[in-house]
Amino acid sequence: IVNITTYTDGGDVNVHQGAFDGCTYNKATVKVMGMKITTENWYHPSVPVNGLVKYQTEDGKSVTELLSFGTDGKPVIE
Numbered sequence: 001i002v003n004i005t006t007y008t009d010g011g012d013v014n015v016h017q018g019a020f021d022g023c024t025y026n027k028a029t030v031k032v033m034g035m036k037i038t039t040e041n042w043y044h045p046s047v048p049v050n051g052l053v054k055y056q057t058e059d060g061k062s063v064t065e066l067l068s069f070g071t072d073g074k075p076v077i078e
Contacts (some may be wrong), residue, residue, distance in 0.1 A: 003029045010042045013053050015065040020044040020053050027058070 010025030
């Protein structure tokens with residue numbers, strides 16, 4: 001079960017990819033294998049697919065940030 005709070009103003013977020021002004025923010029809580037995990041999430045409309053710029057667990061032990069993205073749709077295999 002996932003519980004998502006309402007989306008609110010997330011302000012400006014700086015990550016490896018750059019600065020994203022005017023992000024949208026929410027908190028989500030999920031129960032996995034008997035544990036409750038709460039994440040804080042920042043989204044921006046210029047990021048393709050799901051818009052995710054950054055998320056982190058509420059305790060700060062796990063952080064994921066956008067490293068790069070493209071909008072040309074060309075597949076790249078490295």
